[in-house]
Amino acid sequence: MTNGIDDREPGTEAELQLQADEEILLDELGIFGESRRKFLGKVAAAGLGALVLEIVAEQKALAFDAAEPSLSPLTVENPVTVSFSVNGMKKSIELDSRMTLLDALRERLALTGSKKGCDHGQCGACTVMIDGRRVLACLTLTAQCEGREITTIEGLSHGADLHPMQTAFIKHDGFQCGFCTPGQICSAVALMQEAKNGELSYVTADVRQKTATIKLSDDEIRERMSGNLCRCGAYPNIVAAIREVHTGKATDPMAELPLEVENASV
Ligand code: FES
Ligand code: FES
Known part of the structure; x- marks a missing residue:
């Protein structure tokens, strides 16, 4: 491959010969030995060799070390620097102007x-609060989000002290898989x-x-939470948790279960 142009004949032995940069790339990706031969065989069979390697190289260039979240990716297109507060901590990051808050x-x-x-x-599932909304x-x-105050789920608890809403969700079993929680x-x-604002x-x-x-009646809670879907169907428990925090009256989750089922069959 010279200047990004692959001049090897597709499907030939020459195409399966890797250039030095491609060797390094596959080494870094941990594709060795038999796996490497199979990988190359498949991409060559599909006539995609150069394209796949270019895509993989591009993904590596955009990758960053998750252990160092403050690091910038190697390439940022359309960069803007945004400063805001996340869970009480000031952050200033350079990112692509098109990047969503969720991705950031x-x-x-x-x-x-x-x-x-x-x-x-x-x-x-991506709901967060900006300036409390x-x-x-x-x-x-x-x-x-320049200058805004962002609160995520990580910012609701203080160490082991959970937010009352988190405690209520646990008490009332307001989740199953937890993805939407x-x-x-x-x-x-x-x-x-x-x-509280009377909205x-x-x-x-x-x-x-x-x-x-x-x-808030239960209907009000259901309506106002209707933008948050739960594939596990934990809705009754979610409503119970929110009702308890809203009213301040502790309820027994077991007392809300139907004790008897008439005409039950298994
Ligand atoms: S991920 Fe944002 S609404 Fe679904
Ligand atoms: S708890 Fe599984 S999607 Fe809501």
Whole structure:
């Protein structure tokens, strides 16, 4: 390969001969011996040799060491420097102006609590708070966050002291696989403040009645949490957890289970 142009005949022995830079690349990727022969055989058979190696090389160039989350990737296109606070810590990072907040949190700051579910603003798994209001991090550009205060799930607890909403989710079994849970909890925490501010929802009974604080019914909780999906269907438990934090009245999760099932069959 010279100046990025591969002049080897496709499918020939020559094509399977690696150049020095390709050898190094495959060594770094840990593709040795039999695996290397199979890898090369497959890409040659598909006529993709040079292309695959170029793509792999590009991915390596963009990669960074997750153990050093403050490191910049080797290549940043359209760079902008954004300064903000994340969970009370000041951060200033140079990143691609098109990078979403979710990717910046996960890939650049190693805060992987916020999850990437759909990456299209439809599941709520990426919910974080900006200046106390819930947002979908997958639909927020990091460049929009200059000077803002970002709170992720990692910022809700203080060491072993969990946020009351986290404690309530555990007590009421508000999760199964846990994938949606960071987003659910961030959303629920912001929801408490929205209720205190008297903000209305689609199911608020009387929108003309001005109240300082809204008392959340179960319907209100369900409606206001409807942007956070749970594939495991832990919804009743999530509502119970939020209700307990909202009312401040501890409830017994076992007492909410139906004790008897009429006409039950197994
Ligand atoms: S990942 Fe953001 S809404 Fe689904
Ligand atoms: S707990 Fe599994 S998706 Fe909600």
